[in-house]
Amino acid sequence: MTMKSILIWMSAGVIGAILGTISALLIAGLLPIGPKLGGAVAINNWTSDWSIGSEAANPYVRARVARHGLLALAKEEAVYFTRTTDDDGEPLREACAYRVKGATFPAEWWSITLYDGDSRLPMNDDERLSFDWTQANMAFGDGNEWLFDVRSAGLGDDTTPWVSSKNAGEFDLMLRLYRPSSELIAEPESTLTPPSIRRLSCDGDVS
Amino acid sequence: MRRWIVFVVITLASFVLFHMATLHFIPSTIMSAVQTRMAERGIPINQWNASPRMTPQTQTIVRPSPDLSYAICRFNLREGAVLISAPGWDGYGSLSVFDARTNNVLVTNLDGQSAGVLLYHPTKPPKQEGRYYVRTDEEAVAFSGEGVALIRRVAPTKAKHNEAAQLVDQSICSAVNWAP
Numbered sequence: 001m002t003m004k005s006i007l008i009w010m011s012a013g014v015i016g017a018i019l020g021t022i023s024a025l026l027i028a029g030l031l032p033i034g035p036k037l038g039g040a041v042a043i044n045n046w047t048s049d050w051s052i053g054s055e056a057a058n059p060y061v062r063a064r065v066a067r068h069g070l071l072a073l074a075k076e077e078a079v080y081f082t083r084t085t086d087d088d089g090e091p092l093r094e095a096c097a098y099r100v101k102g103a104t105f106p107a108e109w110w111s112i113t114l115y116d117g118d119s120r121l122p123m124n125d126d127e128r129l130s131f132d133w134t135q136a137n138m139a140f141g142d143g144n145e146w147l148f149d150v151r152s153a154g155l156g157d158d159t160t161p162w163v164s165s166k167n168a169g170e171f172d173l174m175l176r177l178y179r180p181s182s183e184l185i186a187e188p189e190s191t192l193t194p195p196s197i198r199r200l201s202c203d204g205d206v207s
Numbered sequence: 208m209r210r211w212i213v214f215v216v217i218t219l220a221s222f223v224l225f226h227m228a229t230l231h232f233i234p235s236t237i238m239s240a241v242q243t244r245m246a247e248r249g250i251p252i253n254q255w256n257a258s259p260r261m262t263p264q265t266q267t268i269v270r271p272s273p274d275l276s277y278a279i280c281r282f283n284l285r286e287g288a289v290l291i292s293a294p295g296w297d298g299y300g301s302l303s304v305f306d307a308r309t310n311n312v313l314v315t316n317l318d319g320q321s322a323g324v325l326l327y328h329p330t331k332p333p334k335q336e337g338r339y340y341v342r343t344d345e346e347a348v349a350f351s352g353e354g355v356a357l358i359r360r361v362a363p364t365k366a367k368h369n370e371a372a373q374l375v376d377q378s379i380c381s382a383v384n385w386a387p
Contacts, residue, residue: 005210012214016221023222024229059230066234066309070241070268071357073303077314108318109299109361111274119269121262129262129273134363176272178299 028063045089046081046175046194050185075185079107081175086199092172094165096202097151100131100173102195103144106184107177109133112195114150116168126154126164135161149200173197234309241268242353245281253289255280255358255380257372260365276362276371280380283353284328291356292323293378296371300360307352315346317360325383326350356380 025031040049040061049061065072072080085091086098100112111132116122121129136146139161148161150173155162165171175194177184184191244267250256257278261271271277282289293302300317304324315322327333329349358378362368 005213008210008214009217012217013221016218016223017225019218020222020225020227021229024226024233028230028233030233059227062309063230063233066237070237070309071303071305071355072311073301073314074311077301077303077311111272113270113272113274115270121266121271121273123263125263127262132274132363134274134361174270178301 024063027060028066030063041081041188043081043189043192044194044196045085046083048079048081048188050075050079050188075180078176078178079180079184079188081177081194082172083175083194083197084170084172086197088199090199091170092150092165092197093170093202094152094168095204097149097200099147099149099198099200100163100195101145101147101198103146103193104142105175105177106181106191108179110175110177112148112163113174113176114163114165114168114171115174117170122164122166122168122171124164124166126166128154128162128164131161131163150197151200235307238305238307238309238355242281242355245279250279250281253280253282253286253381255293255375255378257375260362260368272359274361274363276358276360276368278358278372278375278378280356281353282326282356282380284326284350284382286382288325288327288331288333288383289350289381290323290325290383291380293317293321293358294374295320295322296360296374298361300358302356302358304348304350304354304356306350306354312350312354313346313348317358323379324348326354 022031041047072078083092086096092098109132111130113130114122131148135148140146148163150163150165152164152166181191255278257276258267259265261273261275261277278293280291282291291302291304294317296317297319301314302317302322302324303314304312304326306312313324315324323346325333325347327347327349328351332349333347360371362371
């Protein structure tokens with residue numbers, strides 16, 4: 001064994017270590033790029049993973065949840081769907097306004113919250129961070145269809161409920177369903193009708 | 208030629224080893240960092256703390272729900288079993304327990320009813336050979352090391368949040384003395 005061979009093999013070990021560590025961090029979502037939550041269950045581009053919070057979660061899901069959804073509950077108590085694109089498949093971004101529309105979900109309580117690209121509430125003072133069952137019930141009545149807008153500034157009339165994307169950059173929406181029905185857990189694709197997200201306008205659009 | 212085959216084998220072996228090791232340690236590392244941050248903020252062990260209403264300015268964990276009131280207790284079983292309980296709530300509420308690897312090991316309902324759990328070390332079950340830690344009606348669950356207990360209550364307004372936060376005084380998160 002020559003000194004040259006030893007150096008080459010040591011280099012191999014170092015290269016493998018660097019690539020192995022970086023790829024793990026990337027897949028776990030600890031780098032600015034890479035996946036976040038969701039993937040195993042997908043309904044109209046709303047994605048979730050039923051193994052969140054479970055000891056059955058594979059190491060990739062476990063690492064991503066630790067980074068992007070620490071202290072998430074197991075699926076029998078709550079399920080979490082995230083969506084990063086509008087109905088046209090374009091990324092959700094602060095520069096655009098959207099209309100989110102849906103109906104009652106098979107769960108005891110639900111909410112939809114906006115998070116920035118770092119999985120944080122966007123840094124603004126609008127106090128319009130989410131839309132939940134309580135607001136839907138007050139504005140539209142229990143069991144009815146509801147809607148709200150996502151925009152970076154209010155329109156001033158407040159006739160339509162809205163959630164602020166100010167300072168969010170590219171963002172996602174997270175749908176939380178607390179105490180989901182057993183049917184939803186068993187057959188999510190046929191039980192859940194997730195909200196639509198229609199892009200209304202973007203900064204720079206010609207009107 | 209042989210040298211390069213060995214090069215590729217070592218690279219692959221090193222890749223797999225470090226890839227899996229990194230993934231394995233991410234959850235416990237993040238949980239440990241969270242525990243450290245809570246300690247730095249003065250949150251003691253084995254005591255409930257009502258979190259401030261979640262806003263962009265007060266958020267301390269990723270993806271907090273602004274519609275919920277949270278109370279958190281970081282606990283460990285160094286001093287014996289830990290009793291955790293919380294009063295009920297008018298609306299959605301839950302009491303959950305997470306271990307050091309972020310597993311949600313337990314969740315109980317707080318809707319209109321109080322709930323509690325006795326966490327005991329696997330080698331020291333609460334009732335053994337006629338001895339017991341404490342007489343309690345709470346569910347008993349084997350647990351080792353440290354963890355985090357979390358109370359969630361739907362509280363979409365400031366008034367409801369304040370109401371929920373005051374319930375922390377009626378909640379228990381404390382070591383249970385051995386009572387032979």
